[in-house]
Amino acid sequence: MNKPLTVVFPLYPGVTQLDFTGPWQVLMHLPGARLIAASLGGESIVSEGLNFASLQPLESLTECDVLCVPGGGGCTDAMKNPDFISHIQRLADNATYVTSVCTGSLILAAAGILRGKRAACHWMYLDTLAWFGAIPVSERVVRDGNIFSGGGVTAGIDFALTLVAELAGEERAQRIQLGLEYAPAPPFNAGHPDVAPAALVAQQLASTAALRERRRQIIQEISLQ
Template sequence: MENGIRFVALVFPGITQLDLTGPLQVFAQLPGAVVDVAWHRIEPIATDGGFSILPSTTFDTAPQADVLLVPGGQGAFELMADEAALEFVRRQGSRARYVTSVCTGAFVLGAAGLLRGRRATTHWASHSMLSMLGAIPVQARVVQDGDLITGGGITSGIDFGLVVAAELFGADAAKRVQLSMEYDPRPPFDAGSPTAPDVDRGMVDALPAIMRERREPLVRAAAARLA
């Protein structure tokens, strides 16, 4: 892959910062990578972690992405009603080599009409709602459907980033980034997915219903606008 590949990521209030910063840490180490973070204005954007991120560009001034990234967080669901943001995603996505998301950023892609008939994934607790926006939900940590690459919940963004890196520069380059990041996860508990042996079964049962109550009206409204 030639040098100078450009990554453009969306940022918005209520973003889950690791959805953004995990893959961007991968991308920033690739040869000739240029990373931009876009919002309506250049101003501090509050994350759901209690600190802010400063965009580097705006929707109007952002360069065309080779790879468009939409991260997730509760703010992604409010973003589905932001027509300027959705138009930015459509415009960038129409010319990007890859259109991508992490976690619930997939719902923004769906609200922009970019998931119709496409295989995609998202965080397990909101996974069942993806089909409302025309997607074909797939339970996997990373799902690729042609030029569409989606990652599951939060920490899967690093796995996702390495998959994108391998697509662009080959597996050896991705492995070098993985080594430089010392990405060798060995969590102290086997409780990180709904099917893990040490998982909190009560949370597995309860959280999807909580997310549906909080998010489904916004997803249905976005689906109605698409229709």
């Protein structure tokens, strides 16, 4: 690479930390990459008991090569925040790659970036992408042109390796994967509703029904604005 590759992760209250720390761990090994975690006003972000401080002010960033938007329980508030969305739109306009992990794709969708585009999302909210004119795809990593999206939380690592292969070749991506010993061998085949026991899926849906329905209502209201 002839110049540093700038990767920006815009953070917000309620972000899921693995949505960005997973890709961060992969992309930090990409030669020439400069990773930036940013938030509105450079404010510290608390995520699942972890405090992320010394962040760059999102409004101070003029451009990036890769925009990576993570998801999380706070994504609906981020979607409703016009300042946050305007910076997503601004940075995405000139980014070489626009990317997301989990429900981060909903933020891209709310910013009007995914209309007519194929995209992934967490399985509980995948269908809501269609409310913004996007095309929901139930896959770990989805690419449509310069837009990459990872499905659920852990798909961020798969997405990042896919992006490294695009930027620096498959050998480099494989070397990073080997260095991280990323060789998933989960103890249970329950990571997606298509393969998890039906009773477990039903329990998960029942236990999150009220919160999920409220979030879906908010997402739909945003899509109609």
